[in-house]
Amino acid sequence: MEIAPRPPPEPAVVVMESSQISEPAGPPRKRAENGRRAPALLGSAIALAALLVLSLVLSLGLGARQLSPAEVWHGLVDADSAAYTVVHQMRLPRTLLGLLAGVALGVAGGVMQALTRNPLADPGLLGINAGASAAVATAAGLFGVATFQGYVWFALAGAAVVAVLVYAVGGGRAATPARLALAGAAVNAALYSYVNGTMLLDAASLETMRFWTVGSLASAQGGTAAMMTPFVAAGLLLALALARPLNALALGDDAARSLGAHPARVRAAAIVAVTLLCGAATAACGPIVFVGLMVPHLVRALTGPDQRWMLPCCALLAPVLLLGADVLGRLVARPGELQAGIVTAVLGGPLFLYFVRRKVRA
Secondary structure (H helix, E strand, O other): OOOOOOOOOOOOOOOOOHHHOOOOOHHHHHHHHHHHHHHHHHHHHHHHHHHHHHHHHHHHHOOOOOOOHHHHHHHHHOOOOOOHHHHHHHHHHHHHHHHHHHHHHHHHHHHHHHHHOOOOOOOOOOOHHHHHHHHHHHHHHHHOOOOHHHHHHHHHHHHHHHHHHHHHHOOHHHOOHHHHHHHHHHHHHHHHHHHHHHHHHOHHHHHHHOOHHHOOOOOOOOOHHHHHHHHHHHHHHHHHHOHHHHHHHOOOHHHHHHOOOOHHHHHHHHHHHHHHHHHHHHHHHOOOOOHHHHHHHHHHHHHOOOHHHHHHHHHHHHHHHHHHHHHHHHHHOOOOOOOHHHHHHHHHHHHHHHHHHHHHHO
16 A cells, blocks of 8 residues: 655744844944943033133133133223233233144144054154154244244145155055054154254254244244144044044054055045144144143043044143143243143153053053
């Protein structure tokens, strides 16, 4: 008796309600974390903006002659006020210069640390500040230039030439963070030796530049901030546009390419942005140190490594630090004053040693 083969069972169809279907856990969880972080990041930015406003008021009010907030306001808006001359001719140009130079140095420091993936980097690492300083020293020693209008073009040219030189020595399109840092350190040492030699050989240059070389806001004039603004604005906009590519570059060149970034183009654009920012700031108030080093570390503790938040917050906090150093220098040495570059160096030196020791322990 033959037995017919039993047909294969039909596959069971399981009908699930839409409420029982769950999405993958990864992306929604990440979006939820970003949603929770956004209010905290926004709150940090608002707090930094309020701190910046307070530092502007203190910079206008404190000095050899103390002004109350009401006197500062009347000095700004009332031409008949007794404080009008002090505010408009002395304090306001200095405050605006500190604001712009702080923005430039802070954002340049953030870009440099992201570009080199080195937490100890600052705008002087690639020798860009040294290039601007060497060009200004040459202008003062050979051509008798003594104003910002003349300094700025020499400073930008010197910063640009050194940036291209460092980029070429560091490997060009094949440049790596380590090569860029080594090339910048070598160029930096050589150029600052040239600056010191120029000043020692020329007594007129020494007298002209002895305050400029330590970094100061005291030489600010009414039109300095206005002439500096286009350069800082262009560098700032370019740096902010590079925030997302710099985030990709932090993962390594291969990962950045897979995300659609072009590492060579990003590095070249970042060097252009740093050149504009550092060239303008150095021409206006000299090579102020440690602002570009300290600020990104302080901001990173609030925002994390995301450059889209970090760079704008650097632009808010760096002027607070620079203006605070300038105000402190006015107060501790009254009726004279300490230059802002000296104060930032005194504050930044111990912080730099702390970061070096922490990195060595890590």
